Amino acid sequence: xxxxxxxxxxxxxxxxxxxxxxxxxxxxxxxxxxxxxxxxxxxxxxxxxxxxxxxxxxxxxxxxxxxxxxxxxxxxxxxxxxxxxxxxxxxxxxxxxxxxxxxxxxxxxxxxxxxxxxxxxxxxxxxxxxxxxxxxxxxxxxxxxx
Numbered sequence: 001x002x003x004x005x006x007x008x009x010x011x012x013x014x015x016x017x018x019x020x021x022x023x024x025x026x027x028x029x030x031x032x033x034x035x036x037x038x039x040x041x042x043x044x045x046x047x048x049x050x051x052x053x054x055x056x057x058x059x060x061x062x063x064x065x066x067x068x069x070x071x072x073x074x075x076x077x078x079x080x081x082x083x084x085x086x087x088x089x090x091x092x093x094x095x096x097x098x099x100x101x102x103x104x105x106x107x108x109x110x111x112x113x114x115x116x117x118x119x120x121x122x123x124x125x126x127x128x129x130x131x132x133x134x135x136x137x138x139x140x141x142x143x144x145x146x
Contacts, residue, residue, distance in 0.1 A: 010065055011073070011136065015116055017061035018051045019044045019072065027051075037070055042139075044070070059139060060115050072139040075115045077122050079108050080132045090130055094121060109137060 020027065022043050029036040035046050044061050045051050060073040076099050081087065087108050091098055099109040112118045118136065125134050 011062035011071070011119065012065060013073075013116070013119065014046055014061040014063070016048045017044055017046050018048045019057040019059045019061055020051050021057055039070060039072060042072060060118065062136075073115075073118065074137040074139060075113070075118060076109045076111050076137040077118070077125065078135045078137055079110060079125060080134070081106050081108065082130055082132055085130045090128070094124070096121070106132075 020043055021041055023041050025041075027043055029038065029043050029045075029050070031038060036050065037044050037046070042057070042059070043051075046061070058075065060075055062071050062073050063069070064071050079090075081090065083106060085106075087098070087101065087103075091108070091110060094110075096110040096112060099111045101108045110121075112121050122134050122136060125131050
């Protein structure tokens with residue numbers, strides 16, 4: 001039986017959001033406006049306005065339902081699987097692709113496209129008897145802060 005977790009209910013995704021990496025802090029945003037926000041060197045617009053002329057990042061903006069904080073998701077799911085499982089068959093069963101695989105620790109990162117299916121695929125994987133646990137992959141946006 002797979003380990004059930006609250007992970008499948010954890011995030012509210014904002015599919016219309018635009019996220020940009022602003023390493024030079026050259027993009028001004030009104031942080032008093034609820035439509036805009038900043039996470040480290042990433043700036044975002046919840047409804048996609050304000051950054052239309054900029055190159056958007058492929059990250060996914062989500063709100064953590066437990067903490068109330070915004071997070072950046074990569075569109076990948078980390079899957080811890082049972083010993084003896086054919087990972088390629090697991091991936092093929094869901095039509096996903098492998099981003100990274102670490103067989104020594106029985107962990108694989110799967111890419112989900114389109115990203116709107118991220119939570120749906122995560123929920124299905126959690127119920128697969130070959131899977132021990134899953135986690136949506138997040139960006140550590142503080143790694144660039146100085």
